Amino acid sequence: MSKTRPVNSPTKKASASKSKPRKSSPTKKAKGKPSRSRAKKPIKQSWFKRFLKRLFVISFMMGLVAAIPVSIWVWWLDKELVQHFEGQKWQVPAEVYSAPTLLRTGDQWRKQDLEKSLQQAGYRFGRNSQEVGWAARSSIKVSAHLRSFSDHTGDYPAQRRIFSFENGQLQIKTVAGQEIKSAILEPQLIGHLYGGSSESRILLSYEDLPKTLINGLLAVEDRDFYQHFGISFTGIARAFWVNFQSGSRKQGGSTLTQQLIKNMYLSSERSYSRKIREVVMALLMEYRFSKQEILTAYVNEVYLAQHGNKAIHGFAAASKHFFARPLNELNIAEMATLVGTVKGPSLYNPKRHPQRAQKRRDVVLNLLHDQGFINDQQLSVSLATKLQTRTQGGTKSLYGDFLDLVAFQLSRDFDKATLATESLKIYTGLDTRVQQAVLESMTSQVKALKQTKKGLKGLQGAVVVTDARNGQVKAILGSSDGHYTGFNRALAAVRPIGSLVKPPIYLEAIANQSFTWLTLLEDDETRFDVGGQLWQPENFDHKYHGNVPMYQALAKSYNLATLDLAYRIGFEEVGDALRRLGVEREFTMFPAVALGALELSPFEVARLYQPIASAGESSQLGIVASVLSNEGEVLKEFRQDTRVPYSKAALATLRDGMRLSAQIGTTRAAQAALPELVFAAKTGTTNQQRDSWYQGITADYSTTIWLGADDNHPLSITGSSGAQKVWIEMMKRLNPTSLDRSLPQGSDYYQVSTNEFKLAADRCDDKLTLSFLEGTEPSDKNFCIWPF
Template identity: 35%
Template structure:
């Protein structure tokens, strides 16, 4: 017996020593990992917040549509944030609290009064009636950039969690959380009694700390060794970290189910996924449902097993009522609430996958902290849900009308040329189709879209060219170095002879463009295109004048941004600002002045010509819809009708549309018959802000002879008027552009 006791004592000593060393190892490694590597947070990508201001163009239906997309609820009382109501020509909104890129904003009520002409008349704070100059609505969640492990979460601080949610979770999962040391024998016993009384598993025996350890560091196998390891690790974490730190980590780590290929982790993202709300807005019934899911997200999937989840949710509500966490009225009302909102087409998924792909690309180019996934990232973009939905609706409506072929593809880009930002991107006729993004990756010949660069170079030589200059639309034959002969032709197969430069641009005549290109120099055109942001191959050949270069819709958008923004090039971006989940700003986009590609005067002359394309040329459908001089634009059609392009802009928006086939076969559509209807339909939904047509000094309107292009006196019956540099017209010049000899009597008097 003595030998046995001595042996047992030695074994016990060895066990204690091994256990001690193991605890020391666990303490050092676990403490470090829990402090710095608890979880990887995703990057939450937001759309632009809708800015409201007096005199801003906005129709009531557009605001209602945005609120419904944000899942605001119509309410007669506006008691809760995230609600709205209509009152005649006004809409009253109770905004949710939100941490914007420029700082947090509390929940607030506002009345938006609309004028009859489709603009905001005034904004008023409620209930005091104070006038507001600016108000913004919390933005739509566009999507997430997840960690490599596929987990997705939105980190929420403990201070933002409703106390009722915390109390309910502790009531169901770990009542003694603030009183035990990480492991609780009494909790195990009480859970067994509660489960026996309810004839169901309504409480768990493991503490929250044990559950957290299991989720973070251990496997799911049910063995005594794993349970023992779990208990030791729970004791260490409870000793090293505060209860609030552990509870906050639990709320952000807990698994709430799958959404396709991504795992929903944390109560913040679960609240958005299931209810479209921030966690602060959850009702008691919604809190109870989330707590119900904790027990087993697959088993208690509300979309697959609604009755099973409802029974558990109602049981938790009964516990909440029994423990006086809610009163009887709240309890009875909560029992009648639906489990979750109905599944919507875009719920839990990205709004615009091609836009999000561009966000991810730009994010990889920015210098963000390498450890951003520890604190999370909030990406504030320029994405405009109204613009995206408008262009998607236009594509869905117009493409079947334009062609019966399902092979007809489309790409569209909408930008704000004032901000140098991208508002909407479509890279496929199927708006949810992932993969090839034609808006950024489809390199196609651009046809006549290249012509404004040629005309800009000519008009930058005021001593040689102006809008009234006569150019020749006559046959031309060019021979290449290899002996091949090229004879460019016009779209209609005709030659009109002498034609004004303005008309050649507005009518998109090919031959005058080729001749001008040879005059200004092909290499000079290539240089200008490089200055305009084109960094892909550009062939230095005469055919460049007719668009033989291959560019993407995004490149064309930036190139036409030069004309829309005073002749200056600026790269366009999707990302407005970056913050971590605590609101610390990491990056902010500041639109630069850009680099000058064309001087403001030659830019104004080209813009006049591009307004002519809309007023009387291939884009006149836009003038019929929105009025003369409201927009400027240009069509583009390539050989054999393989590509259909149209680019147009108003005072704020710039839009590019391309139609074609991936196999480059003809589509039998011109820029005016294919791309233009999609663009026109989109602007019809969004509205147009007319261009500012004021001329920069010293340009002024000048009369020209319609056949010769010579400056003539104002007031002639037959004249063409164009902006031009000031010209002194001789006093004795007649309307034919000739100097009249005056008699001695006329010279005196």
């Protein structure tokens, strides 16, 4: 029997799975009409929801796409930051240092000279010398706590020493009273090479940073430094609140890390893009580097002052600039002054605006006190301390000529880029005390000469001072007006040397043992045929002196007697002697050369005289002693060739004979001015008095001095009345040591009678002590026994 299906009952398809029975909801059936079920239509979303959905999808896709270049940008920033920070962060030019000052018991020193040397080195004088870099003085003594230093010769610890000056001789003792032989005053920074003209910076390590400086920076610039990760929200909030209360921008919210990023990587442009870059780089820097590395970089990088065309970067360089002493020797008030300049290097410059800088310093001191870094007493003392800056002498004027010489020597071994950027340490033989004396003596004496003599307009000069023993250049000056001009006359003024050529001739005569100081020379009229032309020389006094002993001819600088000697030796042999002593400049040997028609610079003359001054201990001049890397590694050590072509006995005999110039010759004025000093010397004057020369030798110094005009016009001064005055003034300032009268093996002193040229007994009245090479002394003796 069939059943009729209800028309409103849906037909179900057969399913393999058992379906859940559906609950039917009660519905009201219409009468007389069959019941019908309606299919549900999908609910439509509103246009706003569809818009949001599409916007989310599009934004998500755009975010994914944008993340790629942003990631690349962040990666590039990170790479740039790391490469610059870990590599050569600063292009620091090579630093040039003087020689350390060796203070030896028994050396000639005056109390005021040592005090001046300590002051120039930045030592602070007070009641005691317990702290490093401090000195104290009484009426007869000086005590100093000398600084530690390292160079190519080793490490030298800090040492506290007591100095006294009995009879002008230095005596050195420890604080406990123990006598010691020597003490060393550290080398002084005298300048930079190449890049140093635009930027000054002294690099410090984290271990070198004074605690007071770190506390000051944290108190003033970034008190949350050790808590934040590059940016400080609390710092920003604090700055906002302070600025809101004051109604002006009194405090910034940038961290030390952000400030370092701005200084090292970014421009001064103010824009949102630059600020975003600053924040990202600050976060990267904090992630990549430690707090100690960031703080050290900040201390070395921050700009603090402008000195002429030179920017002063870093607290160490600023300490030298404002207070002329190392950073770790500053007191709390001075340290606070430097920290205060960070806010406005021009506005709070303590040299230009001392009152404004002191007010800013006091703000820093109070912040240090409020945050517990200093106590009440330290605050009170520091606030009461008067702000005092100390100007350090301009190194370019004082040492510019020497720095040129250093650059010239190093150009053979180092390229200019390395010297300008690699922070090398260059140690030299320069003596700051001697350099200062040279400058002051030259400027004062040239000024006096111009005032007392006519025809000296445009008078210029040059000086070269070497260590008489080892040949190290102690000082060099290329002008007479005290200003570095770039034209170094000590190297570039090539002029006839006049009678300074004579001692090498006498040396050659002594060395071949055919001549002694008693050999008679003919000082008489003479003529020479030179290339078909007749040359008739004269003595300076236009007189003839007949037969004169060799010692007298040299002491009184007789031209005709010297020509007689050169003729008897042989002019070619004279030329060879000059070349053996170091003359490298080409010249043609003819008779006039024996009277000084040889053109050399003052530096070349100093080289010529070095074997004589050292009595055979050294022959070449030394400029640079060593070059060290910033880490202390010795990159280059320079050693002079000490080979000398003459025996020590011959050189010492000549030098001893040059002493007689001070007793009976052309340098008697120097002996009168320095009666206690034993020295050797020679004057030189060229035709028409165009050039004034002087060569002086003591146990300490060999000094070459030239005066003349750049246009070579005639002057009214000789070697005695011109250059000798500069030397006298120098020696008064330096208080040098007398020449030792001892002679090396192979030569000895003999007492001779001046009228018979025989060995003289002690009872003889007319006698003289002269040096002779072994075997050349007189054989006859005058006993001076007179019958009654």
